[in-house]
Amino acid sequence: MKARNVKVKLRKLSLMLILALCLSLVPVAAFASSSSAITLKTIADTPPGGSVLISGDSTFNEVIIKVLRPGNSTAYYDITPVTDGHFSSSFTLSSTETGGAYTVVAGQANQVATTTFNVTTPTLPSTVITPVFSPAAGTYSTAQSITITTATAGATIRYTIDGSTPTVQSALFTGAISVTTTQTIKAIAIKTDMNNSAIATALYTISTVIPCVTSCDTPPIDGATPTPTPTPTPTPTATPNGNPVTPPNSLATPVAVDTSKNVVKSVTDANGKVTTTVTQDDTALATALDKAFKQDNHGDDPIVTLTFNNAKGEAVVFNLSSSVLAAAALNSPNTIVSLQTNDGEYSLPLSIIDFAALAQSLGTTGDKISIQVNISTVANDVNAKIKSDATGITTSQLGTAIEFSITATGNGKTIELNNFGTTYVDRNIVLTIPVDDTHATVVLYDPITGEFSFVPALFEKLADGTTKVTFKRNGNSIYTALSSTKTFTDINKHWAKTDIELLASKLVVKGATDTTFAPDSSITRAEFAALLVRSLGLTADAASAASFKDVKAGDWFAGAVGAAAKAKLVSGFEDKSFKPNNTITRQEMAVMVARAISAAGKKPAASSSDALAKFTDKASIGSWAQVAVAQSVDAKIISGMTATTFVPTANASRAQAVVMLKRLLQFAEFVN
Template sequence: YLATLGTGAQVFTVEMSAGTNPTLTVTISDTTPQNSTVTPTTAVFDKYAQASGYADVTAMITPRGNTLSDVTLGGTSIGSTNYSYDSTSHVLTLKKEYLATLGTRAQVFTVEMSAGTNPTLTVTISDTTPRTAPNLTATAGNRMVVLSWDTVTGATYYNVYMSEIPGVFIDTALATVTEATYQVQNLNNGTAYYFLVKAGNTGGLNVQSNEVNATPATTPAAPTNLIAVAGNGSATITFNVPSNNGGSSVIGYEVYDANKNLVGTGNSSPITVSGLKNGTTYSFTVKARNAVGESESSAPSNAVTPREPINNDDGGSTPNQPAMPASQQPASTEVVVLVNGKVENAGTAATAEVNGQQVTTIIVDEGKLQKRLDEEGTGAVITIPVSTKSQVLIGELNGRMVKNMENQQAVVEIRTEKATYTLPAGQVNIDALSKQFGTNLNLQDIKVKIEIAEPQAATVRVVEAAANQGGFSLVVPPLNFRVTAGYGERTEEISNFNIYVKRTVAIPEGVDPNRITTGVVVEADGTVRHVPTKIVMIEGKYYAEINSLTNSTYTIVWHPLEFKDIEKHWAKDAVNNMGSRMVVTGTGDELFSPDRDITRAEFAAIIVRGLGLRLETSGGSFTDVKQADWYSSAIQTAYKYGLITGYEDGSFRPNDKITREQAMLIVSKAMKLTGLSEKIAEQSASHVLGEFSDAGNVANWSLNGVADSISAGIIAGRSANSLAPKAYITRAEVATMMQRLLQKSSLINE
């Protein structure tokens, strides 16, 4: 009863039957101990060491006069090393290293106090540690790879990594996804790619998956340039291999007739189809096959009609054998020549070894060729296709054939798998050439040879050394282009032309066309010079189209260059382009000094380099240009090609600054050399220059040249209505002029 009463003095009256009632005072107190508390009473812990939840668990104890004696779990002490208690701040800490050893569930810890009811702290333990992504697989497709992997418990995202080198990956992920699959797009067919995946969540990334690789591929391109030659109940089809194998090696070819019947197979060109009916006309298509599948059909071949053998006068017979490509022909084997794409069996192939190299010569039959030329008329293109693997490939015509081709403005092409050499017959200048051999000779006795050749090892070493010294990379192996004429025991080389002559060099598969700078000539002494070059695509394959006025050893290079002081300059692109092409040079320390004026000698050197002209070594054209001067060769070359004339006193004044009108006059002469002047509409100088308020300041001697440069869009005014002809021209303006001259002449890419 007393325990139900309040604390304090309680006065009880003892009621008696008579008299004064006595009292009893009972002082009540309550010495029951106070219960301690823990705040908070719950917490969470993540066993994944990289997660934010992987941390010590802390709680505040309110002792209420009690003291901490221990912390227990399931009635057993967790040990004093697994927790700590600050008696001043009353903070209890459960250590993360200990918590990580416990199971993943709600763990109820009892905080043992000296008196009162012991409070509890419930810690819910989880483990979000991602598991290694298992079973990563890669499936290749056309320019893509599809990646798939098993989902990972606890993972909220996946990082995908890609490399072209096994075992080597950068830290930056290719992609971050939430699904267990990813499609990698825009890859290069034929290139092996390596992949791995890392699973992650809010705590970060875990270990990587297994590494896989895949090589994207598709079906190959179709074969091209089919040529069919009839035999006895058969036909032999030669063709060019696909320009693109789809990223997977071609494993065979299938030949179909016009009714799409499979009539033959083979592993390479040529393929002979037998079992044909003599007297029946056939045409054929070819498909290439790789591991992915078969290509589209090629364009149809020419139509052919197999026939019986033709009887000889001696009673025997000679089979009408098909012509085989030169790579498989014995000496003096008939081959085809194309005239405007039409097949003519007008060539004879012979292969021999010369100086350790296989040399295949295609000798063109004059009578057969002339008959076809007469049918085709003016401007015919004679193509000599050579599919042999010989290192030296030669097309041979006699002088009379060349003269007739010149009269009919014909062009001859030597076409190989690596390059095509396109030569207008008039550039041989057979009349002048014959005079070098003598008088009263027969033109048919002169043998003109047009040659594409792999250089000898010594020349290759010169090219490689030049690349190393010049700081550029070779994109294709070097090739020699050569034209010679022989009469008896004498041989003359035709090394200079009056117009730009085209050479088309195949870019190897897998080479990025954006990582090609220009074509260069490498002379025998290792001297390197730029030649105007642009990248073109022909039947789905990239080629470098080189135009030059001379023959020599050519190669294609990658030579990126950026000057530090033109990053924000208006002429940045032109300067870097011309610098990369080795047309303009810097002023030192990777600087270009774009706004500096330029001298007449410097301008002559740039115009010569830009046009790809071979330097002349002779001197004496100007009184103030000595052969020892650095600019002597450039000035002599510019003089030879009619680009400069100098002053009336016989001087050139090389160190004088060049004015805008002087530069424009020289550029107008260069336009005649590149053929650009023939493409611009004729307008009077007064009409062209009428928009400029200072047109009257243009000297009479430069008037037409200035007008031509303006009309062609090679140079503009200093402002909307000011030409500033007497002002000095800057280095940036010169680089821009050169780029525009070459672009508008279709010698380099826009």
């Protein structure tokens, strides 16, 4: 019996060797004529990593099977017994197999059958077609009803209305979006088994025009009588009062909110960052707000404080009831809710929140909406990047960067609140070291571009050696304090050296080159507008410059001119030009400065007759500029060329512009 088994094995081995040799020498085409002794069944197309079943009928006792790749290399080999005239063999393709036609050869010697099957590589899912907006993005004089569509059938659309990037968790588009203010909408289309679409972005500018009656910042064309020029009217998302909040000399006594019934929950992310959500008890918050409203605040706005003693590096999210805040806003819209942690303080004026608009956007009622205020030091890797970027502009970081944000949540949706109109909102941080306020500055950090932008800030040295920093801006972002010492080779003996170095160190002004300032060179209208925008901490807005025929989107000054126009700092000539490259005159500069004073929340009280009485050339000041010149002179921001002359049509120099800006910033309490 053993001898017989040995003979069978030897016979099989011999057949395998013979067939292997034949198959290796004979091209696949030679198997084209099949034998009646064996047939193969059709094999379905199979992807890499899939299972292949080879089966058929044969009169042999066993068949030899070989599978060849498109290049004739062997993918599979087997000897399979035939039972009752049928045989089958299966194997799994490698996951790395290439696509193409694979050939199956089965049989013995020259009596074989062949068939082919395709190895199909996975087809990448198609991409959903990018959404489109109707009406298209642009500037409109009335509110617009925006619809978003995609040509991909069955796709859903998610969108944001605050300029943030939409995700699958963003608001679901179910009906027209009402746009009543300048707003950026972003949308993405999504469908199962397809790639998400590209992000579509649309900026809508809603500008109701009003005439510039009493003071236009530009003289009339050809010396004619000034014609009122339409000026875009900003339409902020809040009801701004234009005043910085939490004034340091406030006479109101802050009312502390009872936190004993608060719900506190902490979570830790994969990087070890702890975020603690503090949900304020509604009754306690309402009680404190009512007490603050009813007490004698000596003419100042009511203030309530909510404090959480967080650990170092622990992010804190204060969760507040929208309905409680809205009820308090009805009594006193300028009530301030001061949210305090060990990392920073956020003074939230209720006037910046449009509670009715939030309810409409979220599609729910106010009692189902919560307001979240986040105060958090940035992650270590982000702070390291900030330090690196600061070194690149020869500055050093004075403390860990901190992020402030406000969101509203309801009906499964979240909206970020990041546009406070003309209201400057205070934040406070404490630096653990004393600093020189002439070299220190607070900046907004853009993590995408790595750029820093000046933020108005005051530095106060405390008795314990630390430094309290109060900075203000009309939006949220990442902020950090920097120290910088900047000078230029051509200002060593210049009369404006100190002021130039001060504003250059605070990143307000830049040199003509890296090493020179050109202090006595003239300054253009666009350059001065850019300086004003930077001084007020405004965000560039090129779209708002579209009304000027000589300001193109690609111009370096487009964003600054647009921001200045949006903030009503500038307006154009009657031919709808801005003349950005014209040298600015002293009276034009005075008008821009006066408007900046107003934008900063200050109201100098001066009549033209009082402030201009000392100037013998006051009659040469354009009627459109007299009030503005008077206000600027009264605020001691602009003075005469001499004790008795103003010389309104003289051109201003870069040095004169810097001195005016420094005085403006100090008058507005934007720098020490």
